[in-house]
Amino acid sequence: MRSALTESAITLKGHSESTQQPLLQWPGKHLAVQVDVPSARPRECFAATSGQGGLLLHGDNKDALSWLLAQGYAGKVQLIYIDPPYDSGVAWTSRVRLRGESATQIGERLEYVDSWPPGGYLQFMAERLLLLRELMAPTGTLWLHCDHRRQSHLYLLLEEIFGPECFLNTISWRSQTARGAKVHAHYFPHSAHSIHIFRRSADGVPVWNPPRREIVLSRAEAAGQFMEDESGFFRTSHPGSYSFERLVALHAEGRIYAPFGGEVVVDEPERRVYGSNGGTIGIKYYLQKRGRSRFVVTRAVDNLWDDIPGLGTIPSEDVNYPTQKTTGLLRRIIETGTDAGDLVLDAFCGSGTTLAVAEGLGRPWIGCDANWRAVRTSALRVMQNSFNAKTQGGTGEEEDSGAEISDGARAIGEGQIVGIAGQEAEKTSGGTAEVSVTLAGGTVQVQIHSFRSSPVEALAEPPTDWRALVHAVLIDPAYNGAVFRTGLMDAPRGKTALVAGYYEVPVDAKQCGPVAVRLVDVAGGEVLVVVAANAIIRL
Numbered sequence: 001m002r003s004a005l006t007e008s009a010i011t012l013k014g015h016s017e018s019t020q021q022p023l024l025q026w027p028g029k030h031l032a033v034q035v036d037v038p039s040a041r042p043r044e045c046f047a048a049t050s051g052q053g054g055l056l057l058h059g060d061n062k063d064a065l066s067w068l069l070a071q072g073y074a075g076k077v078q079l080i081y082i083d084p085p086y087d088s089g090v091a092w093t094s095r096v097r098l099r100g101e102s103a104t105q106i107g108e109r110l111e112y113v114d115s116w117p118p119g120g121y122l123q124f125m126a127e128r129l130l131l132l133r134e135l136m137a138p139t140g141t142l143w144l145h146c147d148h149r150r151q152s153h154l155y156l157l158l159e160e161i162f163g164p165e166c167f168l169n170t171i172s173w174r175s176q177t178a179r180g181a182k183v184h185a186h187y188f189p190h191s192a193h194s195i196h197i198f199r200r201s202a203d204g205v206p207v208w209n210p211p212r213r214e215i216v217l218s219r220a221e222a223a224g225q226f227m228e229d230e231s232g233f234f235r236t237s238h239p240g241s242y243s244f245e246r247l248v249a250l251h252a253e254g255r256i257y258a259p260f261g262g263e264v265v266v267d268e269p270e271r272r273v274y275g276s277n278g279g280t281i282g283i284k285y286y287l288q289k290r291g292r293s294r295f296v297v298t299r300a301v302d303n304l305w306d307d308i309p310g311l312g313t314i315p316s317e318d319v320n321y322p323t324q325k326t327t328g329l330l331r332r333i334i335e336t337g338t339d340a341g342d343l344v345l346d347a348f349c350g351s352g353t354t355l356a357v358a359e360g361l362g363r364p365w366i367g368c369d370a371n372w373r374a375v376r377t378s379a380l381r382v383m384q385n386s387f388n389a390k391t392q393g394g395t396g397e398e399e400d401s402g403a404e405i406s407d408g409a410r411a412i413g414e415g416q417i418v419g420i421a422g423q424e425a426e427k428t429s430g431g432t433a434e435v436s437v438t439l440a441g442g443t444v445q446v447q448i449h450s451f452r453s454s455p456v457e458a459l460a461e462p463p464t465d466w467r468a469l470v471h472a473v474l475i476d477p478a479y480n481g482a483v484f485r486t487g488l489m490d491a492p493r494g495k496t497a498l499v500a501g502y503y504e505v506p507v508d509a510k511q512c513g514p515v516a517v518r519l520v521d522v523a524g525g526e527v528l529v530v531v532a533a534n535a536i537i538r539l
Contacts, residue, residue: 021164024156027119031160033127037070038063038421046383046415046486052341054355054365054382058375059420061347061368065131067420068366077135077366078207078342081333081354083145083325084128085114087121092322094373096459096523100468103495106460109523111322112371122153129161132347136200139207141168141337144196145325151194158198165202169303171195173329175310195333211336213307215297222287222295227257229284233295236282239273247273250283257282301332308332321351321377330357338363352378373524375417380472380491380520382415430454431527437515438537439507444477444515446503453521467498472520477507479516479530491520512536 043058057064093108116124132142142162146154151170159167175193199206217225226233236257239247250256251264251273258264262277275281287295308328311318317326330353334344340362346354349367351374358365359382369375431453438445451466463469472491476484487507490499513533520526 021159022156023160024122024153026122028123029119029126030123031126031130033062033130035062035066035131038067040067040418040420042416042483043419044379044417044484044486046379046489052359052362052364053414053416054359054367056349056355056375056379056415056417057366057368057420058370058372058417059368060370062127062131063421064368065128065135065347069131069134073366074134075137076343077345078137078140078339079334079337080132080136080140080142080345080347081145081330082128082132082143082347083323083350084125084348085112085116085121086147087116087150088114088147090114094320094322096456097320097495098456098460098463098468098522099470099492099495100463100465100498101496103468104460106456107523109373111373121150122157125154126157126161128347129157132345133161133200135345137343138200138204140200140204141206142198142200143333143337144198145193146196147193148190151196155196158196162198162200163202166198166200168197168199168206171197171303171305173308174306176312207337207339207342209336209339211301211332212298213301215299215307216290217287217295217297219293219295226287229254231284231286232289233287234284235287236284239281239283242283244271244273247281255284257284305329305332319351319377319381321374324351325353327353327357330354331361334358334361334363349378350374352381356381356384376520376524376526379415379417380489383486383489384491384493431519431521431525433517433519433527433529435517435529435531436537437513437531437535438539439512440539442506442508444505444507444512444536446475446505446515446517448473448499448501448517448519451519451521451527453523453525453527455523455525456521459523465498467501469521470499470519471522471524473499473501473503474518474520475503475505476516476518477505477512479514481514481530484516484518484528 038059040057057067091113092111094111095105096107096109097103097105136142142158144154144158155170171194173193173195174191176191222233226235228234231254234257242250247256248266251266256264256273258275258277258281259279260275260277262275262279264281265272265274265276267274273281287297290296309326311324311326314326318324334354334357338344342363343366344354344358344363345366347368349355349369352367355365355367355378367375367378369378431451433451434449436447436449438447448466451469452462453469456462456469472489474484474486475488477487478485488503488505490503492499513531513536515531515536517529517531518526519529
């Protein structure tokens with residue numbers, strides 16, 4: 001295994017070059033990557049609730065990962081979760097839906113195309129896995145999420161890059177239940193995904209917090225599965241190597257079970273504890289009672305995860321981005337493989353579930369995606385609990401030059417969107433907005449009077465209320481022209497809720513202006529309106 005980092009290039013090679021293990025082959029295979037280190041510029045900043053914050057990198061993740069290595073992140077990432085393309089041959093789309101009480105779907109928009117030339121997919125994955133390996137901490141783990149199409153190929157590729165001795169397990173996750181057309185699928189429907197887990201090195205001991213799961217039973221369910229005595233429902237376990245003294249103490253607590261309706265016999269001279277009717281005694285473990293008629297069983301988690309529902313069963317989590325994963329899945333993964341404060345990376349962040357969960361758990365995070373709408377969706381999810389849309393906001397007093405950034409330039413507790421290799425955000429949508437700004441004391445009052453979006457109006461007649469066209473409103477009360485700092489966000493949850501359209505943001509009156517208002521429409525386009533300082537009404 002070799003790696004070398006210079007100022008201008010990264011060259012990495014896989015583990016298998018010096019081993020005799022079986023190798024995966026594909027057209028154009030080249031198990032090495034050499035990438036010029038790209039430039040990067042901050043585009044946006046926003047508050048993060050946990051006090052940890054993170055980086056959202058907009059651009060090809062090969063360039064983004066190379067940039068992270070050049071910035072000193074090598075060996076710093078404790079957990080990497082990736083949900084890459086599956087080589088499905090599908091052009092993935094999301095819905096375009098008006099908001100409000102009469103919310104209707106008016107079309108679809110393309111998010112990404114998951115089609116590859118021969119050998120292209122595996123070469124794409126190999127290059128990125130080589131970069132990800134270098135970012136992992138010595139005690140770190142990588143969790144690669146895939147489906148039936150490529151899971152066997154990806155497992156062999158991971159073995160070739162990390163080494164067979166670094167394999168920890170493969171999770172089988174029931175992502176959905178068979179319904180609709182799937183019920184009639186030939187050779188059984190595909191209802192499970194695989195998650196391959198690898199550690200950084202053979203001699204590394206990963207951070208590992210074994211998860212437990214709770215199963216809540218009714219009284220009837222508990223009675224059907226467990227025995228009951230005056231202390232409640234219980235199961236039994238073999239006494240194993242318990243000492244005589246310990247068995248006597250457990251008997252005094254009423255926790256020894258004698259089979260076949262017998263009594264517990266304590267034979268002091270022989271130092272034995274046994275059942276009067278024969279059989280092997282057991283140790284009682286009682287179910288926890290919750291409420292009047294609910295009972296909780298706590299069980300270990302193995303590599304078959306059928307207790308975490310997929311998005312089809314939790315529509316309330318849907319953020320309208322294809323292949324979205326649920327928060328329950330990422331919560332279990334992050335809690336298992338990290339401790340508080342550990343860095344989490346998702347190189348295909350998509351809908352932003354990994355970043356939102358990491359933020360909520362107090363883990364700093366890094367996300368990458370080449371699709372600007374994925375970056376925007378992820379940022380909105382992280383910010384969702386940071387702002388009250390109508391009454392709260394930041395001061396907008398911070399300054400940023402927009403120059404090249406380096407490790408440590410980001411403030412603690414701040415999220416930052418960074419454009420990689422000159423990647424420009426899609427900040428225009430062919431839309432227009434009329435906005436007025438009033439400064440009254442230490443408060444900026446922003447009123448949006450109208451909004452139009454040409455892409456949305458090309459799909460349907462414009463609604464009477466312009467707010468039905470808007471997915472989110474972001475406000476920077478002291479825009480410096482280079483980096484947009486979100487001081488207030490209005491991104492209402494649910495399909496029917498509308499943005500407010502009027503906002504009050506606390507500011508330093510001496511530093512107010514220009515004020516920038518960014519409107520994200522329901523088709524994913526964006527309009528930026530900047531109200532110059534001399535155009536602000538001052539009361």
